[in-house]
Amino acid sequence: MTGSRPVLVGADGAGRAVQAVAWAAEEAGLRSCPLVIVRVGDAPGGGARVLERARTIALATADVEVRVERWTGDPAEALIVRSQDADLLVVGNGTGWFDASAAATVSRRAGCPVVVVRAAAGRPVPDRDRPIVVAVDGSADSRVAVDVATRVADERGSLLVAVHVWFESPVAAVRRLRRRECEPGREAAERLLAGCLAGHTDRHPGLAVRREIVRGLPAWSLLERSDSAQLMVVGRGGHGRRALCRSTRTLVRNGVCPVAIARAGSPPENIRPVLACGARDG
Numbered sequence: 001m002t003g004s005r006p007v008l009v010g011a012d013g014a015g016r017a018v019q020a021v022a023w024a025a026e027e028a029g030l031r032s033c034p035l036v037i038v039r040v041g042d043a044p045g046g047g048a049r050v051l052e053r054a055r056t057i058a059l060a061t062a063d064v065e066v067r068v069e070r071w072t073g074d075p076a077e078a079l080i081v082r083s084q085d086a087d088l089l090v091v092g093n094g095t096g097w098f099d100a101s102a103a104a105t106v107s108r109r110a111g112c113p114v115v116v117v118r119a120a121a122g123r124p125v126p127d128r129d130r131p132i133v134v135a136v137d138g139s140a141d142s143r144v145a146v147d148v149a150t151r152v153a154d155e156r157g158s159l160l161v162a163v164h165v166w167f168e169s170p171v172a173a174v175r176r177l178r179r180r181e182c183e184p185g186r187e188a189a190e191r192l193l194a195g196c197l198a199g200h201t202d203r204h205p206g207l208a209v210r211r212e213i214v215r216g217l218p219a220w221s222l223l224e225r226s227d228s229a230q231l232m233v234v235g236r237g238g239h240g241r242r243a244l245c246r247s248t249r250t251l252v253r254n255g256v257c258p259v260a261i262a263r264a265g266s267p268p269e270n271i272r273p274v275l276a277c278g279a280r281d282g
Helices: 015-031 044-061 075-085 100-109 140-156 170-178 184-197 218-228 246-254
Strands: 007-010 035-040 066-072 088-092 114-117 132-135 160-166 209-215 231-235 259-262 276-281
Touching (some): 015 088, 015 114, 015 140, 035 075, 044 066, 066 075, 075 100, 088 100, 100 114, 132 140, 140 160, 140 184, 140 231, 160 218, 218 246, 246 259
Parallel strands (some): 007 035, 035 066, 088 114, 160 209
């Protein structure tokens, strides 16, 4: 386990950060890799208390190797730099030093897939009773999202729901109905889903997969599905390393379950340095 790339989680002591630690600990246990808990800023005493509480939560959640680190500087920048050596980065999204804006920044620029932990009131985190839902649009980021989603669903023994949202304008729908044409968008969506999922069932033979084709607006259709998912997995989308597509941005800010953001390509090269890294404790 010691040589594995870790699951990384940010800790600030806020409620959603506590949920993030629990989610990250379970995932690290399933991956048989270390969990690294990072606290940025604060006086040494306050940071130590937050880290000790986070360590206790992690060890109570899963049988996992836990390390803690204290960094100085901007929290989002610190996690972006640290993510270059991680397998997965998990953050909360709420109050404290890691708010929705910081979560969006990390989601745009991290060097590994990011999970932003959100949850509706009263819902447990982690929540194994619901499916893993992945948004599929055929882009390179979306194909990486399918890779992430199949791995997580297989680890957790969960149903994988692959969703493609097909948009048809009212004008196009009326024209098609007048001409009594078939639904070319739906047929193309079926081919796209089949192509993006090809090979994954062979690599994960025990994985249960359901395909869904939805006609509507992607952002709102995916947001609605977050209410019935234990995890939404989406591609970063957008243009350039500082962009998130509208659907992903909507889920990060308003979803009611944890959201994983995946992207294709290598980590960004031009990252502002963090001021300094503090102690690393085993």
